[in-house]
């Protein structure tokens with residue numbers, strides 16, 4: 001894996017991994033028989049499904065489909081993996097509906113237990129899948145495009161994410177990356193996006209990160225700003 005090339009999936013996958021780890025942990029701790037105890041974590045399972053669905057759709061539309069003509073084997077492999085992802089997601093979606101519709105604690109307990117195992121499968125599948133995207137799919141993209149081209153495809157993809165959904169991704173991304181990555185990400189947004197977009201991202205970062213980390217990132221942003229000016 002060439003660490004010098006642009007890895008378009010790095011930050012978003014770190015955010016999505018954190019979301020999966022957090023959800024799996026909360027599922028282990030919650031009393032899933034109880035509506036009041038289980039509802040919040042079940043809503044987080046729903047968020048996992050929503051963000052992974054739209055993420056896979058973006059990858060297919062902006063990376064895998066254009067790659068069909070250049071590298072059909074890799075393109076087909078990843079589109080097929082997204083079908084499996086979608087299948088697991090549909091199973092979880094039905095189980096979630098059944099959990100919210102259930103009226104008795106014993107029914108919620110049985111369905112909650114099924115959700116726990118299906119989510120574990122979903123997590124396991126996606127951990128392998130995202131590693132494969134960052135190695136095999138990236139290699140195919142690096143062979144086909146320059147870093148500059150990959151960055152501009154990525155910007156197109158990001159531009160088409162509705163703002164509320166983008167802020168939802170941003171929360172998990174800020175929680176899942178290191179200070180240098182957060183500084184670099186925010187610097188890119190500051191240079192390429194309107195001021196109100198930059199300030200919306202800064203607000204999410206301030207809410208998500210510890211005060212110490214946010215202070216140190218802000219200090220680094222100012223240094224970058226001074227050196228650019």
Ligand SMILES: [Fe+2]
Pocket residue numbers: 055056059082129133
């Ligand atoms: Fe994917």
